Amino acid sequence: MSESNSVLIGNKPVMNYVLACITLFHGGAKEVNVKARGRSISRAVDVVEVVRRRFLPDVKIRKVGIGTQQMAPREEGSTPTNVSTIEITLES
Numbered sequence: 001m002s003e004s005n006s007v008l009i010g011n012k013p014v015m016n017y018v019l020a021c022i023t024l025f026h027g028g029a030k031e032v033n034v035k036a037r038g039r040s041i042s043r044a045v046d047v048v049e050v051v052r053r054r055f056l057p058d059v060k061i062r063k064v065g066i067g068t069q070q071m072a073p074r075e076e077g078s079t080p081t082n083v084s085t086i087e088i089t090l091e092s
Contacts, residue, residue: 005029009036009044017047022055025092031062037069037085048088056092063089 007020017034024032036044052059065087070080 005031006033006035007047009034009040009047011040014043014046014050017043018050018055021047021051021090025056025059025090030092032090034088034090035086038083041084041086044086044088048090051090059090059092061088062091063087065089 005024007017007024009017021032021034034044034048048061052061067085067087068082069085071083073080
């Protein structure tokens with residue numbers, strides 16, 4: 001799968017990301033990755049549920065991957081922080 005079939009979740013409203021997923025599926029993509037980290041994880045889950053339940057009921061969740069990324073310290077002398085990540089793969 002190419003990186004162009006990925007939707008990176010940020011601070012925008014849920015429907016913006018839902019529209020991005022639907023556009024990728026209607027453009028011929030067989031799989032779409034929804035990726036988020038930190039506080040955006042709950043928004044990513046909301047996006048996937050809206051896509052599946054309201055717009056594209058034939059779409060299935062193929063894989064859910066979770067992990068942790070270690071971020072560089074913001075200030076000199078402080079310790080690195082861990083940030084949770086999620087990657088949800090949808091397939092039509």
